[in-house]
Amino acid sequence: MAISTSREGQTLIVKTEDRIDGANAREFQVDLEAAIDPNDRGLVLDLEQLSYVSSAGLRVILLTAKTLRKQNAKLAVCSLSDSVREVFEISGFDKIIPVHDNQAEAAAALAD
Amino acid sequence: MSAELNMKIETRLEELNRVFDAVRKFGEQESWPSETLFMIDLALEELTLNTMNYGHDGGIHEIEIALKSEPDAITIEIIDDGRPFDPLHDAPKPQVGAAIEDRPVGGLGVHLVRTMMDEMSYRREGDKNHITLVTRKVQ
Incomplete structure (x- = not known):
């Protein structure tokens, strides 16, 4: 598992690789925490490459949402596959984390 | 036609990748769509990890x-x-x-599996737990 990061203003953009599962979720958490700057106002998690996520991965996303909330920053996700979107919906994550079709839309929504 | 995959794993986290590899090969052989492979991986991960994390006192x-594929x-x-x-x-x-700040960070795994599988x-x-899961979303 490796993430790639970029920035647009005070929005951090993180692209995940193809799987976040119980075997690599811890590594994903460490990488993500290291990437977030206390001055970031928003984080877009681009899940375009993500073909599989389990509750271990959802846990890291929820922890990240909590961390960001504490620094008054917002989280959005984009480019979900049908299966990942289904997991988000069953978990109720789509109710607490905005889901966008693509990165540009997500970044624009956070910049508002 | 039906095909079977039987394996034994140890209660160590590293074994998950061996499960995923075996299931991927089996799914390719059985021509499962990607959504089916996702669901099978998820069911196996959530339930075996529960056992690894909470099933024993060390x-x-x-x-x-x-697995039986029909x-x-x-x-x-x-x-x-x-236990x-x-x-x-x-x-x-x-x-x-x-809401985000009130949500506990656990407890989703079994909920996901129950919702996605048909049975x-x-x-x-x-002295053994047996869990049986069935999905009919094969096509």
């Missing part, structure tokens, strides 16, 4: 996994010798409606 134990259904059986645990009744209920049943036989 030590390395064995978990048996059996044209209209895939059946999963998971057998472990952990009695019926995921249908004993798993904590997730709070899927709670889920549990029985205790001797």
Whole structure:
């Protein structure tokens, strides 16, 4: 598992690789925490490459949402596959984390 | 036509990747669509990780996994010798409606599996837990 990061203003953009599962979720958490700057106002998690996520991965996303909330920053996700979107919906994550079709839309929504 | 995959794993996190590799090859052989592979991986991960994390008071134990792929259904059986645990009744209920700051970070795994699979049943036989899962979303 490796993430790639970029920035647009005070929005951090993180692209995940193809799987976040119980075997690599811890590594994903460490990488993500290291990437977030206390001055970031928003984080877009681009899940375009993500073909599989389990509750271990959802846990890291929820922890990240909590961390960001504490620094008054917002989280959005984009480019979900049908299966990942289904997991988000069953978990109720789509109710607490905005889901966008693509990165540009997500970044624009956070910049508002 | 039906095909079977049987494997035994140890209660160590690293074993997950061996499960994923075996299931991917089996799914390719059975021409499963990607959504089906996702669901089978998820069911196996959530339930075997529960056993690895909570099933025993330490030590390395064995978990048996059996998959049966048929044209209209895939059946999963998971057998472990952990303490009695019926995921249908004993798993904590997730709070899927709670706000970010109030949401507990666990309890989603069994909820996901129950919702996505068509059937889920549990029985205790001797000193072993048996979980059986069925999905009919094969096509």
